[in-house]
Amino acid sequence: MFKNRKPWLIVTISFISLFVITALALRSDLIILDPKGPIGAIQKDLIMYSIYFMLAILIIVYILFAYIVSKYRDRNNFNAKDYQPDMHGSTKLEIVWTIIPLVIVIALSIPNAKALYALKEPPQSTMNKEPIIIHATAADWKWIFSYPEENIETVNYVNVPENHPILFKVTAADSMASFWVPQIGGQIYGMPGMVNDLYLQADEPGEYNGRNSNFTGAGMTHQQFRFVALEEVEYNNWVKETQDHAPKLDEGTYEKLMLPETVDEKTFSSTHLAFVDHGTDSAYAMKIREKYGVEIKGIKVRRGE
Amino acid sequence: MFDFIKENLILDEPLIVGANVSILLTLIGLIFALTYYKKWKWLWTEWITTVDHKKIGIMYIIAALLMLFRGGVDALLMRAQLTVPNNEFLSSQHYNEIFTTHGTIMILFMAMPFLLGLMNVVVPLQLGARDVAYPYLNNLSFWSFFFGAILFNISFVFGGSPDAGWTNYAPLAIEGSPGPGINYYLLGLQISGIGTLLTGINFIVTIIKMRAPGMTLLRMPMFSWTTLITSFIIVFAFPILTVSLALMTFDRLFGTHFFTLTGGGNVMLWSNFFWLWGHPEVYIVILPAFGIFSEVIATFARKTLFGFKSMILSLVVISFLSFLVWVHHFFTMGGSAAVNNVFSITTMAIAIPTGIKIFNWLGTLYKGRIQFTTAMMWALAFIPTFIIGGVTGVMLGMAAADFQYHNNYFLVAHFHYTLIAGVVFACFAGFIYWYPKMFGHKMNERLGKLALWFFTIGFNVCFLPQFLLGFAGMPRRVYTYVPEDGWTALNVVSTIGAIGMGIGFLILVYNVNYSWRHAKRETTGDAWNGRTLEWATTTAVPPHYNFAVIPEVSEIDAFWHIKQQKKEMKEESISYEPIHMPSNASTPFLMSVLFFVAGFGLVFALWWMAVLGGIGILACMVVRSTSSYRDKGYYVSVDEIRELEQSNQGEA
Amino acid sequence: MLHANNKSLNTPLEYRSENGRLNIFGFWIFLGAEVSLFATLFAAYFALKSGTVGGPLPNEVFDLTNTIIMTLLLLTSSFTSGLAINEMRRNSVKSMIFWLVITLLFGLAFLYMEISEFVLLVHEGASLGTNAHWSSFYLLTGTHGVHVSIGIGWIVLIIDQVRKRGLTPETAKKVFVSSLYWHFLDFVWIFVFTGVYLLGMVG
C-alpha cells in the first residue's frame, strides 16, 4: 500500500521545502549581492561569475546522476543487457573529466587574481581623489575610528563622504577581530601589533551595518558599528562641527575603552594615536587591564554573570 | 579539596544541573546493572583489555555515537537559540561554550573515532590479516582517545567549558579566556591525539606489511587504500597539533610567550599552525568516507569500481595538496595579493581530483545493477549533496570573493555540506553496511530508510538556507540578532530542518534496538553478496582470529572472484593449523587513566596530581619494556577453530 | 604478531622475527612523525626569533665553544652507538654493551652540559618566560633534551634486558630500534646547532 505513494511523498516534501526556502530567500535582502560601492561590486561580480559555473556543474551532475540511477536501478523488468559487471574504467572518459574541472579552475583563477590585485588599489572610479585615511581599531567589544588628518575620534560609528575612497588602517587592541561592512565590501582582520589596509567606498549616501565578524568572546555579537555615508558637504560640516564642539580624548577616557565591555557611540576631537599605536604595541590593552584589575589569565574564576 | 569541588561544580545553570543529574543517574544505573548481572569480569576481559581489532572498532563506534548525541544536543540548543531574534534562551557565554564544544566534539570525538572504528573493524579483514600490526598499541589508542574525550567532556559540569571556538584562536584563548575551559580543550585534544597518531602508524604498518598473499597494492580494496593515505596524513599532520597544543598549554600554565600579546608572542602563529593541521584534518575525515562510499557503491551497483587507478592517484594528489592550502582559512589576514592568489589556486586545484572521484562513482553506477539498500541510499544521497559542499568550497577558494564569505553563514553551510553529507553520511552508510559483520544481523531496512529521509531532507532544509543567510550578511558564531537584520525567516526554516535531523538520528538509534530484537540472524559471512575479503569469513561475525585459513588473492575484488571460482569446486578438505594470537593487555587502560589524571591535574594546575600522573605513565612504559617478553600470545587449537567455524554466528 | 623465524640466517638478528620486522618498520614511520614534530618546533622558533623584547640577545649569551663541545659529544655518541650495532651483528654481547655504555656516558655528558647551559642562561636573564624568543628556544632545545633523557633511560632498560636474556631477535630488535632513535636525535641536534646557535651568533 505504501509502495507507490512513498517516493512521491518524499519528492513532494523536498520540493515544497526547496520552494519555501527560495521564496524566503527572495524576500530577505541578500545584501552581499546588492553592494553599494565599487569594492563590494567587484566581489559581487566575481561571486555571480562563479555561481554560474557552479550551477552548470550541479545541473550536469544532477542530470547524469538522475539518468544513471533511474536507468540502472535493479527492478522487475531490468534489461540484463544493460548490466556490465566487469567494466572497470575508460581512459578517455577519465581524461575528459580531469580536463573539464581543470579548465573551470583556470577560468575561475584568472578573474580571481585580477580582483585580488584590484582590491589592493583604491577604486578606479575615483582615482583622482586622494583617499581619506581612517584608523579602525577593534577593542573588546567596540570599534574605535581615528581620523588623523581631521583629528577626530569616534566610537562605534564612522562617518565618511560618499563617492570618496577611504583607506581604512585596520588593527586591534586585543583580540583578533575582523572589520566588515557587508554591503560596502569584504572584510579584513584587525590584529594587535599589525595594521592591514582596506579600501572602501560608498556610492550612495546611507547608513550601513558594520561589525566585527571574527569571534572575540562574550560581546562579539554586539561589536557593531554604523557606517554612515554622507554627502560631501554634510560630511565636511560634521568634521567642522566635531572639531569645534566635541570633547578632547584624554588618556584616562581611552584607558576605559580598553576594558572588555560594550559601550555607546562616542565622539572626540582628538585621537588616541597621540598616546598609543596599536599597530606596533600589542601589549598596551593588557597592561591597562592589569592596572584595572581585570583578570587576564588564571584558572580559578569561572565566568562573568 | 572540598572547596575546590564546590567552587568548580556548576550548579547555577538549570540545563547543566539537569545534565549533571542525568549523568549521575546513568552512571549509578550502569554500575548497578553491571554488578547485578555480574558483568564486571566480562567487561574487563572481553572489552576493556581486548586487543581484538573488531572489538576495539566497536568500542570506537559506540563512543562516537555517544559523542554524536552530545554534539547533536549542542546543535539543537544552538538552533533553538537562533530561531527567533533577540532570544534569551541562552546567554552569550553559554552559547559560546556550546558552539565550541559542538565543533570540537563533532570533528575530533565523533567523526574521527567513528571512522577509526570502522577502519578497525574492516581493514584487517579486507586485507586478509589476523589483526593489526600492533594490537597492544591499538588498545592504547582507543583508551587514550576515550579518556581524552572524557576529559574534554567533563568540562561542562566541572569548571566550565572551553569558549573560544573549535579553532581556539589566540589571543582570545589565552588572555581572553580565564578559567579552566581552554585547558580542558588543550589537554583533552592532546591526550586523544596520542591515540590518533598511534593508530596512524599502526595502520600504515598493517596495510603495507600484512596483506594476504597475492594482494598487491593495486588489488587492495579502496577503503584500505583511503585508510593508508589517511594514516600518512595523520602521521605528518598530528605532530603539528601536538606541538601547537603544547605551546599554548605552556602559554597558559607556565608564562611563555608563543601566542601571547605580550613578550613578543605572535597571535597569527597559532592560526597558521592550527590550519596546517586543521586542513589536513578535514581530509583525514573525508578520505575514509570516500573509501566507504567506494565500497558501498561497488557492492550495490554490483560492479567493480570504475577508474581504480585514477581513484588512487586522486587520493594521493588530494593528500599532498591538503598540506598546501591552509592559508585559505585566513585570506582575510592581510596577506599580499600574490600569496592569496597562490593559495587560491592550490585550493581550487583540490576540486579537480575530488571531481574525478565523483565522476568515477557515477561511472561505477553506470551499467550497474543498482540495489536500493539503506547503505546504498546513504551513498546515493551523498553524491548530489556533497557536490554542493564541493562547489561552494571552490567559491570560498576564490580569495577575492572569500573576503565576503569568510566568517559568515555561507562558510558554515559549506563545511556542513562537506562534513555531514560527506563524513556523517559515510559513517551511517558504513555502519549499516558492516553492521552484520559486527553484530551478526542486518539493521531493519524500513526503519533505516525512514531515518535516511528524515535526516537527508532535514539536513538540506537546515543548511541550504544558511548559504542564503551568508549572502544576507549573517556572521557565524553570533548568539543572537535583531529583527531588522531580516534573518528570521531563514533561521526558522533552518531550525525546522535541524529537528528533522534529530528525529532521523533517533530513529537510527531506535533501529539498533529494534533490529537487535527482531532481525533475522545471518547464517553466512556474506550478508550482501560482497566483493572484498571481509565478507569471506565463514561465520557472520568473524572469530577473533578472523580467518581460519588465510585467503589467497589473485584479483581486485578478491572475494568476488573467489566466489566465482568456488562454484566449480566444493571446499571440503580444509586442514586447519593452530593460530597464534596476541593476549589481552591491561597496561594501556591503566596508562590512559593516568593520562587522564595527569591531564586533569594540568587543567587545574594541581601540580602534585600532574606529576603523579606523569610518573605513573613513565612507570607503565617501563613495565611494558621489561615485560614485553611475557606477552607471547597464545595458540588457538585446531579443535577450537573447527568448532568456531561451524557455528553460524561466530562469537556474537 | 609473533611468527616463527622464517628468514635465513643471513638476515640480521633483529629482522629475523615477523615482530621485529614490523616494529622496525613502524619505528621508521614514528620517526617520520618526529620529523614533523621537530619541524613545527623549528618553525615556531624561526617565526618568533625576533621577539626579543626585554631579554638578552642570543649572541650576547651564547657560548659557542660550549655548544661545539656538546655537538661533538653527541656526534661521537652516535658513532659509538653505530659501533654497538656493529658488535651486535657480530654477536658479541660484551663489546656491544661496552659501546652502549660509552654511548650513554656521552649522552649524559651532553645532557649535563645542556642543563648547565640553561642554568647559566637563566642567570643572564634569558628564561622560559622572558620573551617569545627564549620561550621558543627552550621549547625546541628542551624537547630535544627530553628526548635524549628518555633515550638514555630506555637504553639503560635495554642493556639490562640484554644482560638478562642475551641477544635474541626480540632484544636485538630493541637495541636496533633504540639506536635508530639515537641517531635521529643526533640528526635533529645538527639542525639545532646550525639553526639556533650558529645563526643565533650571526644575529
Ligand code: HEM
Ligand atoms: C572541493 C574541495 C574544497 C574546497 C575547495 C574547500 C575550500 C574551503 C575554504 C576556502 C574554506 C575557508 C573559508 C573561510 O574560512 O573563509 C573552507 C573551510 C572549511 N572547509 Fe572546505 N573545502 C573543500 C572541501 C572540504 C571538505 C571535504 C571538508 C571536510 C570534510 C571541508 C571542511 C571545511 C571546514 C570544517 C571549514 C571551516 C572551518 C572553520 O573555519 O571552522 N572542506 N573550505
Ligand SMILES: [Cu+2]
Ligand atoms: Cu597579523
Ligand SMILES: [Cu+2]
Ligand atoms: Cu581548508
